Amino acid sequence: xxxxxxxxxxxxxxxxxxxxxxxxxxxxxxxxxxxxxxxxxxxxxxxxxxxxxxxxxxxxxxxxxxxxxxxxxxxxxxxxxxxxxxxxxxxxxxxxxxxxxxxxxxxxxxxxxxxxxxxxxxxxxxxxxxxxxxxxxxxxxxxxxxxxxxxxxxxxxxxxxxxxxxxxxxxxxxxxxxxxxxxxxxxxxxxxxxxxxxxxxxxxxxxxxxxxxxxxxxxxxxxxxxxxxxxxxxxxxxxxxxxxxxxxxxxxxxxxxxxxxxxxxxxxxxxxxxxxxxxxxxxxxxxxxxxxxxxxxxxxxxxxxxxxxxxxxxxxxxxxxxxxxxxxxxxxxxxxxxxxxxxxxxxxxxxxxxxxxxxxxxxxxxxxxxxxxxxxxxxxxxxxxxxxxxxxxxxxxxxxxxxxxxxxxxxxxxxxxxxxxxxxxxxxxxxxxxxxxxxxxxxxxxxxxxxxxxxxxxxxxxxxxxxxxxxxxxxxxxxxxxxxxxxxxxxxxxxxxxxxxxxxxxxxxxxxxxxxxxxxxxxxxxxxxxxxxxxxxxxxxxxxxxxxxxxxxxxxxxxxxxxxxxxxxxxxxxxxxxxxxxxxxxxxxxxxxxxxxxxxxxxxxxxxxxxxxxxxxxxxxxxxxxxxxxxxxxxxxxxxxxx
Amino acid sequence: xxxxxxxxxxxxxxxxxxxxxxxxxxxxxxxxxxxxxxxxxxxxxxxxxxxxxxxxxxxxxxxxxxxxxxxxxxxxxxxxxxxxxxxxxxxxxxxxxxxxxxxxxxxxxxxxxxxxxxxxxxxxxxxxxxxxxxxxxxxxxxxxxxxxxxxxxxxxxxxxxxxxxxxxxxxxxxxxxxxxxxxxxxxxxxxxxxxxxxxxxxxxxxxxxxxxxxxxxxxxxxxxxxxxxxxxxxxxxxxxxxxxxxxxxxxxxxxxxxxxxxxxxxxxxxxxxxxxxxxxxxxxxxxxxxxx
Numbered sequence: 001x002x003x004x005x006x007x008x009x010x011x012x013x014x015x016x017x018x019x020x021x022x023x024x025x026x027x028x029x030x031x032x033x034x035x036x037x038x039x040x041x042x043x044x045x046x047x048x049x050x051x052x053x054x055x056x057x058x059x060x061x062x063x064x065x066x067x068x069x070x071x072x073x074x075x076x077x078x079x080x081x082x083x084x085x086x087x088x089x090x091x092x093x094x095x096x097x098x099x100x101x102x103x104x105x106x107x108x109x110x111x112x113x114x115x116x117x118x119x120x121x122x123x124x125x126x127x128x129x130x131x132x133x134x135x136x137x138x139x140x141x142x143x144x145x146x147x148x149x150x151x152x153x154x155x156x157x158x159x160x161x162x163x164x165x166x167x168x169x170x171x172x173x174x175x176x177x178x179x180x181x182x183x184x185x186x187x188x189x190x191x192x193x194x195x196x197x198x199x200x201x202x203x204x205x206x207x208x209x210x211x212x213x214x215x216x217x218x219x220x221x222x223x224x225x226x227x228x229x230x231x232x233x234x235x236x237x238x239x240x241x242x243x244x245x246x247x248x249x250x251x252x253x254x255x256x257x258x259x260x261x262x263x264x265x266x267x268x269x270x271x272x273x274x275x276x277x278x279x280x281x282x283x284x285x286x287x288x289x290x291x292x293x294x295x296x297x298x299x300x301x302x303x304x305x306x307x308x309x310x311x312x313x314x315x316x317x318x319x320x321x322x323x324x325x326x327x328x329x330x331x332x333x334x335x336x337x338x339x340x341x342x343x344x345x346x347x348x349x350x351x352x353x354x355x356x357x358x359x360x361x362x363x364x365x366x367x368x369x370x371x372x373x374x375x376x377x378x379x380x381x382x383x384x385x386x387x388x389x390x391x392x393x394x395x396x397x398x399x400x401x402x403x404x405x406x407x408x409x410x411x412x413x414x415x416x417x418x419x420x421x422x423x424x425x426x427x428x429x430x431x432x433x434x435x436x437x438x439x440x441x442x443x444x445x446x447x448x449x450x451x452x453x454x455x456x457x458x459x460x461x462x463x464x465x466x467x468x469x470x471x472x473x474x475x476x477x478x479x480x481x482x483x484x485x486x487x488x489x490x491x492x493x494x495x496x497x498x499x500x501x502x503x504x505x506x507x508x509x510x511x512x513x514x515x516x517x518x519x520x521x522x523x524x525x526x527x528x529x530x531x532x533x534x535x536x537x538x539x540x541x542x543x544x545x546x547x548x549x550x551x552x553x554x555x556x557x558x559x560x561x562x563x564x565x566x567x568x569x570x571x572x573x574x575x576x577x578x579x580x581x582x583x584x585x586x587x588x589x590x591x592x593x594x595x596x597x598x599x600x601x602x603x604x605x606x607x608x609x610x611x612x613x614x615x616x617x618x619x620x621x622x623x624x625x626x627x628x629x630x631x632x633x634x635x636x637x638x639x640x641x642x643x
Numbered sequence: 644x645x646x647x648x649x650x651x652x653x654x655x656x657x658x659x660x661x662x663x664x665x666x667x668x669x670x671x672x673x674x675x676x677x678x679x680x681x682x683x684x685x686x687x688x689x690x691x692x693x694x695x696x697x698x699x700x701x702x703x704x705x706x707x708x709x710x711x712x713x714x715x716x717x718x719x720x721x722x723x724x725x726x727x728x729x730x731x732x733x734x735x736x737x738x739x740x741x742x743x744x745x746x747x748x749x750x751x752x753x754x755x756x757x758x759x760x761x762x763x764x765x766x767x768x769x770x771x772x773x774x775x776x777x778x779x780x781x782x783x784x785x786x787x788x789x790x791x792x793x794x795x796x797x798x799x800x801x802x803x804x805x806x807x808x809x810x811x812x813x814x815x816x817x818x819x820x821x822x823x824x825x826x827x828x829x830x831x832x833x834x835x836x837x838x839x840x841x842x843x844x845x846x847x848x849x850x851x852x853x854x855x856x857x858x859x860x861x862x863x864x865x866x867x868x869x870x871x872x873x874x875x876x877x878x879x880x881x882x883x884x885x886x887x888x889x890x891x892x893x894x895x896x897x898x899x900x901x902x903x904x905x906x907x908x909x910x911x912x913x914x915x916x917x918x919x920x921x922x923x924x925x926x927x928x929x930x931x932x933x934x935x
Contacts, residue, residue: 010733011771013756040754124758126769126785128728132793139769140785142730170737171747226753257777275777277751287751290776290811297713297816304711323903328911 001105001149002181003030003047006166007117008143011040014225016138020120029112037195039228041167044195046181050148054102063087063094106148110155113146117157129158143167150180169193169228172280192229192280200224204276207232213260213274223258227278234262235292239271241299244306247378248368252298255374257291305367313387314362314380314397324364327445330430333361339430343422347465353415356396359384360419363397377401403453406490410457417461424450424457425470432475451482455509459486462510483509493520496637503632518582519631527593528586534596535633538620541605549618557615562602566595567619574626582630589627596623647809647823650743651697654721654803657742658695661735663723666696671887672894675700675761676722676802680886683764686726686789686798687925688932695723697805701894703901706841709834712817716840717833719805726798728785736783736801740775744812751776759784763893763917765791765925768800780808790925791918850904857895861916864888868923877934882927889920 012020021036024045034047061080064072066089073094077084080096087094118135125136135141135158146153146162155162166184168174168191179187185195194200201224209215211234223230241249246269253259253273262272275291282288321334330336337358344357363369363380372379381398385391392415399411400420411417427450431437438447458465471479484502487493493516501515522528558564569592577585605620607613627633645653655665669679676682676698685692698720706716725732733754741747754771759782761767770784782802786794806818806829813821819830867885874880896913899905905913 011754011756124769126787126797128785128797131795131797140728140730170733171752175734226755259777275751278753279748279751282749282751284749286749287776290750290778293811293814293816294776294778301711301713325910 001050001052002147003034003045003050003109004145004147004179004181004184005030005045005113006143006145006184007043007141008145008167009041009043009137009141010139012038012043012138014040014222016122017043017225020122020138023120027116029109029116038197038225039193039195039200040226041170041228042193042195046184050105052106053104054108056102057100059098059100061096061098063096065093067092106151106153109146109148109153113153113155113162114157117141134158145179145184147179147181167191169279172229194229197224200227200230204230204232208260208274208276211274212262212270212272214263216254216260219254219258219260223276226258227276229278229280230276231279231281232274232276233282233288233291235259235273235275235288235295237271237273237292237295237299241303242269242271244299244302245382247375247382248302248306248372249299251372251375252302253295255372256298257295259291259295301371302368305371309366309368309379309383310386314359314383314389315387317362317365318358320365321361324361327431327436329434333364336426336430337361340419340422340426343426344418347418347422349418349422350392350415352390352392353396353418355390356384356393356400356415356419357422359389359393360397360400360423403456404449406452406456406486410453410460414461417457417463421454421457421463424454428454428475428478429471432473432478437474437478447478448482451479452486454479455482455486456490458509459513464508464510466508467506480506483512487512487516491516496635497523497631500631500633500635503635504628504630515582515630518586521583522586522590523636525587525590527590529636529638531590531593531596532633532636533638534593534600535624535627536636536638537600538624539634542617542621542624545617547614547617547621549621550614551618553618553622554611554615557612558619559603559612562595562598563616563619566592566599566623569595570619570623570626577627586630592623592627644813644822645744645809646825647805647821647829649824650809650812651721651805653743654739655695655697657739658693658723661693661725663693663695663725666694668696668698671890672701673698673890674702674893674897676720677761677766677800678764678890678893679722680883682722682724682800683766683789683921684883684886684925684928686724686786686794686800687792687929689795690932691796692724692726692798695721697721701840701897703840703844703897706837706844706901708841709819709830709837712819713807715806715818715833716837716844721801721803721805723801723803724798725801727796728799732799733783736773736781739801740780743808745775754783757782762914763896763921764789765918765922770800775811778807778811780804780811790928791922792925792929844898844901848898848902850899850902853895853899853902853904857892857899860888860891860895861920864892864920864924868920868927871927871930877931880927880931882924882931885927886924889917889924892917892920 017038020043021038024043025034025036030045031047031050034045037044063076073087074084076094077087082096087096118137122138125138127134127136128140141158141160143165144157144160144162145164145166146155147164152162152164164178166177166179166188168177173191173193177187177191188195201220204220204223211232249269250261253261259273259275262270262274264270273295277287319334321337322332324333326333326336341354341357344354360380363376363383366379368379369376377400378398381394384394384397392413395413396411396416396419399416400423402408402411402420411420428447431445431447436445457463467476467479484498487498488495497516497519501512501519506512558567573588573592577588580588605616607616659665666681669681673679679698681694681696685694699717700720701717703716705714707714729735737747753774755774757770757772759768759770766789768784768786770782772779773781773783780803784800786798786800788794806821809821810818815821819828819834821829823829823832864885867881871880896917
């Protein structure tokens with residue numbers, strides 16, 4: 001049977017829509033492969049081939065043991081509402097086989113849709129009728145289309161009854177449009193609603209490109225889910241505004257107005273913008289005129305802020321930071337600044353870097369940043385350059401919030417890297433100190449992002465600081481989590497490789513990276529995984545024996561044959577490994593597989609003579625510790641583990 | 644082209660036709676129409692209410708000596724409260740834009756997520772900023788909580804920024820060029836106001852005296868709040884005057900803030916002092932509404 005569900009709402013925040021669609025697509029209620037679509041005003045599920053009824057089933061209910069007697073059995077039967085004769089003895093127990101007839105899918109849908117719909121998870125919900133105990137959703141539900149083979153599935157949510165009536169575009173469409181499963185999408189189209197996000201995205205992409213817009217994937221995605229019928233228009237602004245930094249102009253256009261910018265050459269802004277409307281066209285040019293007017297006012301503000309800000313240098317603003325709160329319990333940005341300057345000095349940062357740390361937060365007191373908060377750091381860098389601070393200092397200020405995401409690059413200069421590192425570390429250390437630790441999805445101070453930034457900078461700038469010299473305690477554990485996440489999710493290493501390398505210790509992160517790279521390269525070679533399995537065996541043997549070596553290996557106690565051969569191999573490989581690269585060392589260690597295998601094959605570790613046994617355990621212990629400095633192979637998941 | 648006041652007349656008439664009480668501005672200084680008792684108190688409790696009023700809203704820190712074409716120390720809001728929210732509220736709202744001469748078929752209208760929160764009032768809501776050709780013309784909020792109390796009947800609050808809206812309708816670049824009425828500009832009516840209050844708010848207001856006034860109004864408010872529990876005839880209890888004291892404190896806080904007199908460490912504490920008064924007053928108001 002054909003199924004159509006449309007949840008008609010008031011405008012849903014664009015960034016929440018894809019998540020809701022993923023949830024709907026994964027619901028078993030809608031069959032194996034439902035098609036889900038959405039605009040800001042509707043969430044839609046369509047499915048074909050739903051059965052009319054669910055199949056009949058036999059339910060097996062285990063009863064009391066036969067040994068408990070007839071009375072117990074009769075009691076059980078009564079409780080189940082059947083005659084004793086309906087029970088069968090299976091082995092030592094009574095059993096009841098109940099026939100459960102299938103149900104009409106229409107009934108199941110009518111029954112489950114209200115809770116299914118209201119059960120969708122949103123980042124923030126509201127109530128609109130019935131007070132706090134009333135239904136909650138992302139925005140008020142105003143209509144519902146629910147059809148199974150074009151017959152309405154009857155139910156009600158928040159006073160709205162399901163129907164076969166949809167609504168068109170707010171302004172251009174009809175307010176009431178009867179639909180069927182087959183004509184639903186075309187009816188919407190003729191009422192100026194493009195149901196498919198892919199189609200809206202394509203329309204925006206093509207139209208904005210035709211008007212010369214610079215591609216912007218995030219903006220494209222936002223506009224796709226903020227419109228039901230997108231159309232692009234081009235507007236102009238006075239070239240005189242091009243005197244303002246491109247960063248400022250772009251921020252105003254992109255973040256505040258959701259406009260694409262236009263370039264005359266790469267990196268060179270042209271005095272135009274491209275806006276995307278939620279309507280079919282602008283025949284009289286009123287929308288263009290309106291948007292130009294708004295942009296002019298915004299640019300005027302920006303110019304005003306720029307001029308006012310020039311009255312005082314960043315250096316003159318340092319003391320004003322006492323009035324800017326960093327965090328209620330952690331005091332002001334002035335206090336933070338002093339700590340970060342000290343930390344940059346401790347980390348060996350240059351004079352320019354220390355100067356950058358001192359001035360980095362001063363732009364928080366500028367009119368420009370108060371208005372355009374996204375430009376923090378950037379504005380400081382621009383002002384520093386304008387006032388002839390050292391070039392390196394200006395660049396470090398400009399980039400010290402980087403990386404703002406996993407995709408973002410780290411600061412491009414050593415000075416920027418050390419300032420960014422110190423700033424983030426200070427935030428983490430201070431917040432952890434007063435117990436502001438992220439829990440679950442709650443992370444109001446974006447500490448995960450700060451930690452991720454620390455990891456990314458340490459690795460990608462190949463900085464020489466050791467993790468344990470930077471952090472301790474809970475924060476160390478928190479950073480380790482982010483280190484694992486980074487190498488797994490961002491760099492694509494396998495989780496057991498990451499575990500194996502970190503189990504051997506975590507010095508500098510560039511060393512962790514080098515060891516991981518070597519491990520991943522050697523892992524596919526023939527001998528590696530079997531050797532890893534043997535190492536796991538060694539670890540278990542040592543653990544079971546609860547063995548700690550008390551003396552050095554006595555070579556005189558080694559037996560001729562496999563045991564001496566293993567020892568010889570061990571000595572040879574460990575000598576060679578000391579002077580080779582990680583990858584060469586791992587490759588050499590892997591050559592130990594035959595002597596290790598033969599050893600386990602032929603030699604009884606648990607020798608009768610205690611001295612011999614302990615000596616063998618010492619050999620294995622040495623082998624394990626000596627060759628676990630790059631990675632703890634016993635952490636590698638081998639085919640043997642998966643059985 | 645309609646003048647500023649003609650646009651106002653039309654909006655008021657529009658909401659009059661939809662059953663709203665048309666109130667006059669509240670006569671105590673407020674930072675936003677939301678703070679007037681017609682909103683802050685009336686949204687509480689189970690009684691339906693519809694009201695619309697213009698509220699001159701004072702934001703001392705936003706003053707620009709009359710030099711910035713778009714920023715004002717005091718701007719006029721048209722505040723509409725519909726409690727409970729009618730199902731077709733957004734259509735009604737769009738109708739109000741048509742009523743003041745905006746042909747929506749020729750413009751681009753978008754509802755963009757914008758949730759509202761006021762820490763000093765213990766209030767928050769969910770909603771949008773309404774964008775007309777890229778310009779924010781209205782804040783639309785479904786109140787969820789006010790004075791720390793969950794709302795029984797969720798109201799819709801529609802706040803029109805009148806200067807912006809009329810500057811758009813009249814096609815002028817500066818709010819001071821808006822035609823207030825024939826032959827009279829916005830600047831003729833309000834420029835001196837903007838200049839002089841900017842001077843006072845930023846330069847000459849006596850900080851020590853403002854703090855003393857704050858303390859006096861806070862004390863008056865607390866004293867009143869403390870009397871309610873044992874007050875014999877609840878209906879006679881002056882909760883509305885109590886709320887005026889909250890508003891006085893809130894405005895003094897804004898003045899002190901504009902004067903740069905509130906330090907980082909003090910700020911959170913002062914906000915909490917005002918919120919405690921607002922929350923206490925809201926509780927009493929709800930209780931009094933329920934009293935026999």
